[in-house]
Amino acid sequence: AGRDADLETIDFSNMEWSERRIGQLFSKALCVLNKLKSVRAPHPELTNEALVHLAKLPGLHTLFLRISPRNASTAESLPPNSFPKMRLLKVRCNLRDVPALVAFLKALPTSLRGLDIIFNSSTPMTALRPLFATIARFTKLQGLSVTLDPDEWYRETELEPAVRWMNSYILRPLFSLSCMEYFCLRNTPIHFHSADVQAMAQAW
Numbered sequence: 001a002g003r004d005a006d007l008e009t010i011d012f013s014n015m016e017w018s019e020r021r022i023g024q025l026f027s028k029a030l031c032v033l034n035k036l037k038s039v040r041a042p043h044p045e046l047t048n049e050a051l052v053h054l055a056k057l058p059g060l061h062t063l064f065l066r067i068s069p070r071n072a073s074t075a076e077s078l079p080p081n082s083f084p085k086m087r088l089l090k091v092r093c094n095l096r097d098v099p100a101l102v103a104f105l106k107a108l109p110t111s112l113r114g115l116d117i118i119f120n121s122s123t124p125m126t127a128l129r130p131l132f133a134t135i136a137r138f139t140k141l142q143g144l145s146v147t148l149d150p151d152e153w154y155r156e157t158e159l160e161p162a163v164r165w166m167n168s169y170i171l172r173p174l175f176s177l178s179c180m181e182y183f184c185l186r187n188t189p190i191h192f193h194s195a196d197v198q199a200m201a202q203a204w
Contacts, residue, residue, distance in 0.1 A: 007033050011040040013064060023047065030054065040064035042092045042118075048074040055082035055107070062086075067093040067101050075100050078107035085109075090116040098127060102134045114143040125166050125188075133173040143182035144174070168196035175203030 010030075026041065027050030037059045045068050046054075054060060055078050063086065067075070086108050093101055101117070115135065128146075135144065166188050174180070183204070192200075 006035055008035055008037045008059075010036065010038070012044070013040045013042060026050075036060055038062040040090075042066055042090070045070065051075070052078070055079075057083075059085055062088045064090040065092070067091055067097050067104060069097055069100060071100055071104070075104035075107065078104070080107065081109075082107040083109065086112055088112075088114040090118070092118045092120065095119050095127065098131055102131055105131075105134050106137075108138075110138055111140050112138045113140060115141060116143075116145040116147075118147045120149055125170055128166075129170045129173065132171065136173040136176050139177065140179050141177050142179050144177075144180065145182075145184040145186065146188070147186040148188050166190045168192060168199055171200070175199065178204075180204050 010033075012026075023044035024047055026044045027047040030036075030039070030046070030050045031053045034057065036054070036057055038061065039054065040062070042064050043066060045066055048071065051071055051074050054063065060083060063083070089108065089112060091101060091104075115138065117131075135141070166185060167190075174183075
């Protein structure tokens, strides 16, 4: 038991766990581990207690998790100094959970270096601007990746192009991130004019 309590790394990235009961059992196990530095568990839904526990860990620098509506209230109430050593965050969520994700990101230190967001559903592109405005607070961010579900996007062909296509207006909050070295939009239709490309080149 003592050796287990000293565990520093958990990687369940390749395990398809989605049942709520499994998430509860996994969360219970997390709550007794105080020396974790890296947790990669994108499928189980963490309980609020587990999320609060992870937020307090002094050495946690890498986290891959799933954000859900059940985490929303906890994410909004996390203290300002949560996840003090966080450097790399990878999040899987549905776009309807963007408000919870935004609240969660606001609790992280501005020293975050890498952020990878995977959405399991689609939405009008304009809904991403508030998210990008929140990401802009990470002034030392070096890498950002955003992935949308292509199947969901193709189902929404009735939406106007203005809300289905990425453009520089939506991206503009990110232009303040002068340390950016890597930026990737996956499965995302893009509509840029020459002026848009010039604006991005000047920003980055």
